[in-house]
Amino acid sequence: MSSTKTWDWWRGDVDWSTPAGRLLRAFFDGLPTDRRFHFILFGSAPLQLTLNRTWTSADVDFFSDDDDDHYERIRRLGLGKGQADVYLEPGYRLSFRTTPLMAERAKVVSLGQVTVTIPHPLDILIAKLARLDAKDLLAFRRVIDLTGHPTREELLQELRNAVDLFRPAFDDESPNLYPGNAVRLWRELWQAPLDVGRDIVAPALARRRAGYGDPPPDYRRSLAD
Amino acid sequence: MGREPGILAADFVRRVEIISDAGHNDSPMRIPGDDTDRPWRKSRLAARILFRKEAGRMTARDQRIGRLLAQDPEVTNRLIQQGIYSIRYQGRRIGDRKHEFDKNLGLVAR
Numbered sequence: 001m002s003s004t005k006t007w008d009w010w011r012g013d014v015d016w017s018t019p020a021g022r023l024l025r026a027f028f029d030g031l032p033t034d035r036r037f038h039f040i041l042f043g044s045a046p047l048q049l050t051l052n053r054t055w056t057s058a059d060v061d062f063f064s065d066d067d068d069d070h071y072e073r074i075r076r077l078g079l080g081k082g083q084a085d086v087y088l089e090p091g092y093r094l095s096f097r098t099t100p101l102m103a104e105r106a107k108v109v110s111l112g113q114v115t116v117t118i119p120h121p122l123d124i125l126i127a128k129l130a131r132l133d134a135k136d137l138l139a140f141r142r143v144i145d146l147t148g149h150p151t152r153e154e155l156l157q158e159l160r161n162a163v164d165l166f167r168p169a170f171d172d173e174s175p176n177l178y179p180g181n182a183v184r185l186w187r188e189l190w191q192a193p194l195d196v197g198r199d200i201v202a203p204a205l206a207r208r209r210a211g212y213g214d215p216p217p218d219y220r221r222s223l224a225d
Numbered sequence: 226m227g228r229e230p231g232i233l234a235a236d237f238v239r240r241v242e243i244i245s246d247a248g249h250n251d252s253p254m255r256i257p258g259d260d261t262d263r264p265w266r267k268s269r270l271a272a273r274i275l276f277r278k279e280a281g282r283m284t285a286r287d288q289r290i291g292r293l294l295a296q297d298p299e300v301t302n303r304l305i306q307q308g309i310y311s312i313r314y315q316g317r318r319i320g321d322r323k324h325e326f327d328k329n330l331g332l333v334a335r
Contacts, residue, residue: 215302216302216303216305216306217302217306217327217330217332217333218302218332219271219272219275219302219305219306219309219330219332220271220294220295220300220301220302220305221295221332222275222278222330222331222332223271223274223275223291223292223294223295223305224291224292224295224296
């Protein structure tokens, strides 16, 4: 039976002969063999690994599912920043802010004692909305050129599912750039306006409320009467 | 020194619940000392009292316990509603009669 999911356009076949692939294999080969590891990739490397091998990316961002700090091991293997043309950049789970569907549609690959989660391009792109530098905007354009996705409607739906990304920032953070960057993205990609409150937040909250069901009547008052 | 009113109410509710749940024990794996489902049990009792109220069979004891439950911060309207949907009253689940039930309690206009 064929699936009707709107993210079926990506198969997630990994080309390990890409620069990011070779770097990761070198890292995995240097890991202890007496335990299992699980890494989650983010940044542009998943796009190079699964969509187009010529995709330029200087670093390979990843984090470990147990938040292990791999910095020292990477330095020892000579795969860190300033040590290799393409280098490993270990991060943390919190560095990758994206949609709640990430785990559901990611590709999970096993290589010996290592398991790698490679997020769907949608989740990679939506994380790039936090900054939306020129390079990030080009990433949106290129994914769309290569795959025809996401369409404007698909991305709108994805952003509604990720509505919590649009919440105001904490006091000691820099302002949340997602709302402004989403507006800019719409203008750049589709020459169209986007009203974040009307087009993303309101429909998402309506759906969330519907999921909770109707608010109950005041049964406590009836008990007290 | 007097007992904390909330604890007293909880003890009272527990005793009454045992009576009111007789023959309807759907949680046989209760672990002594584990109170994690206490709000749910009290709210289910509240739902049962409301069923009796709607049927015009509320007793003085129901009224007393109902007032206690109405003051209990662990008993929420949301949990009571879940109880109304999940328990059987006189052998029947509420099903499509929920709106009518709320209306009979004077909680919704129409």
